[in-house]
Amino acid sequence: MTRQISIEGIAKRYPAPGGGETTIFENLWLRVDRGEFVCVIGHSGCGKTTVLNILAGLDQPSEGCVIVDEKEIAGPSLDRAVIFQGHALLPWKTVLGNVAYAVSSRWRRASRAEVEERARRAIATVGLAGSEDKKPSELSGGMKQRVGIARALAIEPKILLMDEPFSALDALTRGTLQEEARRICRETGQTVYMITHDVDEAIYLADRIVLMTNGPMAKIAEIVVNPLPADRRQGEIHHDPNYYALRNHLLDFLVSRSVSFRDDPPAGYDPRNPPIVRLDGGEASRSPAAAIRAA
Amino acid sequence: MTARERLQAPLVSLLLLLVLLAAWHIAVSGGGSAQEMDPEYAKLMGQTATAGKSAMPGPIDVAKTIWGHLKDPFYVKGANDKGIGIQLAYSIGRVAIGFGLAVLFAIPIGFLIGMSPMMNRALNPFIQLMKPVSPLAWMPLALYTIKDSSISAIFVIFICSIWPMLINTAFGVASVRREWLNVARTLEVGPIRRAFTVILPAAAPTILTGMRISIGIAWLVIVAAEMLVGGTGIGYFVWNEWNNLSITNVITSILVIGVVGMVLDQILAQAQRLVTFPE
Numbered sequence: 332m333t334r335q336i337s338i339e340g341i342a343k344r345y346p347a348p349g350g351g352e353t354t355i356f357e358n359l360w361l362r363v364d365r366g367e368f369v370c371v372i373g374h375s376g377c378g379k380t381t382v383l384n385i386l387a388g389l390d391q392p393s394e395g396c397v398i399v400d401e402k403e404i405a406g407p408s409l410d411r412a413v414i415f416q417g418h419a420l421l422p423w424k425t426v427l428g429n430v431a432y433a434v435s436s437r438w439r440r441a442s443r444a445e446v447e448e449r450a451r452r453a454i455a456t457v458g459l460a461g462s463e464d465k466k467p468s469e470l471s472g473g474m475k476q477r478v479g480i481a482r483a484l485a486i487e488p489k490i491l492l493m494d495e496p497f498s499a500l501d502a503l504t505r506g507t508l509q510e511e512a513r514r515i516c517r518e519t520g521q522t523v524y525m526i527t528h529d530v531d532e533a534i535y536l537a538d539r540i541v542l543m544t545n546g547p548m549a550k551i552a553e554i555v556v557n558p559l560p561a562d563r564r565q566g567e568i569h570h571d572p573n574y575y576a577l578r579n580h581l582l583d584f585l586v587s588r589s590v591s592f593r594d595d596p597p598a599g600y601d602p603r604n605p606p607i608v609r610l611d612g613g614e615a616s617r618s619p620a621a622a623i624r625a626a
Numbered sequence: 627m628t629a630r631e632r633l634q635a636p637l638v639s640l641l642l643l644l645v646l647l648a649a650w651h652i653a654v655s656g657g658g659s660a661q662e663m664d665p666e667y668a669k670l671m672g673q674t675a676t677a678g679k680s681a682m683p684g685p686i687d688v689a690k691t692i693w694g695h696l697k698d699p700f701y702v703k704g705a706n707d708k709g710i711g712i713q714l715a716y717s718i719g720r721v722a723i724g725f726g727l728a729v730l731f732a733i734p735i736g737f738l739i740g741m742s743p744m745m746n747r748a749l750n751p752f753i754q755l756m757k758p759v760s761p762l763a764w765m766p767l768a769l770y771t772i773k774d775s776s777i778s779a780i781f782v783i784f785i786c787s788i789w790p791m792l793i794n795t796a797f798g799v800a801s802v803r804r805e806w807l808n809v810a811r812t813l814e815v816g817p818i819r820r821a822f823t824v825i826l827p828a829a830a831p832t833i834l835t836g837m838r839i840s841i842g843i844a845w846l847v848i849v850a851a852e853m854l855v856g857g858t859g860i861g862y863f864v865w866n867e868w869n870n871l872s873i874t875n876v877i878t879s880i881l882v883i884g885v886v887g888m889v890l891d892q893i894l895a896q897a898q899r900l901v902t903f904p905e
Contacts, residue, residue, distance in 0.1 A: 387812055389808055389811060421809070423827045432823065436813035467905075
């Protein structure tokens with residue numbers, strides 16, 4: 332697999348109210364391969380949305396840079412589509428209008444018929460065929476988020492950036508949309524960087540799960556490789572022998588280690604190469620949870 | 627509102643109107659005491675003095691006058707005697723030109739102010755200083771520099787309608803949701819296309835609110851401006867009829883001015899409904 336995203340030593344600092352600066356995070360390194368689905372987990376305020384905005388080009392790092400496809404990014408690009416937390420549909424446009432706006436931005440010289448054709452196909456992919464002429468205000472929360480996904484997919488991006496896309500939805504809709512998102516991303520070989528604070532969502536969707544400590548001075552504590560098989564089903568993953576080890580590891584991190592890790596990182600911690608944790612049965616790993624299980 | 631209340635409201639309005647008209651009619655029909663006077667002198671004084679008739683016209687007199695104006699609104703009988711339709715057309719024309727010019731200036735400048743916090747701060751003192759000035763205070767300066775009374779009236783309309791539109795456009799543009807702008811940015815939409823496809827539709831309801839306030843002020847001001855500059859227009863007509871001591875015509879004009887102002891407001895309210903989007 333080839334490397335697609337390389338975050339190289341980025342930092343984000345804001346002027347503090349009483350003079351000086353607050354460092355949200357610094358010396359942050361992360362690599363994502365082509366076609367990989369990466370989920371980032373961390374508490375609010377750890378800077379995960381800032382990292383996503385920097386990847387999208389909507390925000391600039393105070394230090395360091397981000398390399399995508401061997402080029403340093405400078406501002407937003409159609410190659411990196413964002414699915415916003417609050418769907419961010421333009422309320423005066425119809426569903427078709429919203430998606431077509433993205434399509435016509437991507438293919439500026441495309442004819443009207445061609446734009447509409449592509450937009451309709453993207454809307455059908457997310458299961459909204461028949462609602463093309465509705466305004467966003469006539470749609471439910473789940474349907475709005477589907478339009479947001481359709482808009483992002485319609486421009487055939489190289490990378491999808493998702494900021495807690497399903498957090499505002501009810502459990503049932505969320506499950507369905509997660510399934511569809513996983514299917515679509517696997518079918519199109521999409522590289523995905525997704526933020527969540529839902530542990531189960533990360534377990535179901537991700538190939539690798541990035542754990543971020545609390546901010547300020549947030550760090551990438553470790554990168555957990557998802558031991559579940561690539562062909563997984565939402566209703567069945569909890570029968571997988573590795574499921575509970577993984578889930579407990581993630582929850583332990585969120586409950587206690589997200590603070591202790593930041594304040595007291597283990598000896599030999601290298602921010603350029605955060606420890607990679609594998610939980611697939613007995614293999615030597617640096618995870619304390621695994622150590623506890625082994626004991 | 628229930629269907630029943632919806633039906634009741636116009637009935638109550640009608641009832642109030644009838645009560646008002648009746649009160650008006652009774653108030654002006656009461657005979658005062660007639661005075662004894664020399665017959666020659668009585669001819670000069672008219673019925674107010676001789677028969678104790680009220681100087682205020684009643685609703686029936688006004689209705690007759692309105693009917694007379696409606697029958698022939700566009701007559702021309704010399705410089706000082708033109709139909710009310712012609713006078714109104716002059717006033718509406720001046721408001722349309724002055725207001726139109728104000729739109730052409732206020733919306734682009736409002737965009738500039740709304741997009742750039744620096745320009746906002748730079749222009750703010752001028753706006754704050756000019757906004758509270760009564761538009762009629764500009765009249766002498768306009769007459770002196772432009773040397774044409776009709777164009778001066780248009781200038782006064784322009785200067786009074788520009789501020790609400792300018793302020794509302796700037797506010798609307800500045801408060802476009804960040805996430806909508808971010809959508810445009812991630813789609814690599816250029817600044818011109820972004821202005822027309824995201825900022826303008828998002829700010830349109832606020833801009834239309836400003837336009838509605840402006841047309842209201844413009845219609846208020848044109849009457850006063852035309853009283854000053856004279857010649858033509860509904861404001862001049864009111865003042866001329868006052869000089870003729872034709873209270874009937876003055877009351878008629880008040881009603882006509884009210885109706886036209888309401889129509890202008892409703893036109894913009896309709897336009898506002900078209901650009902408003904539910905969220």
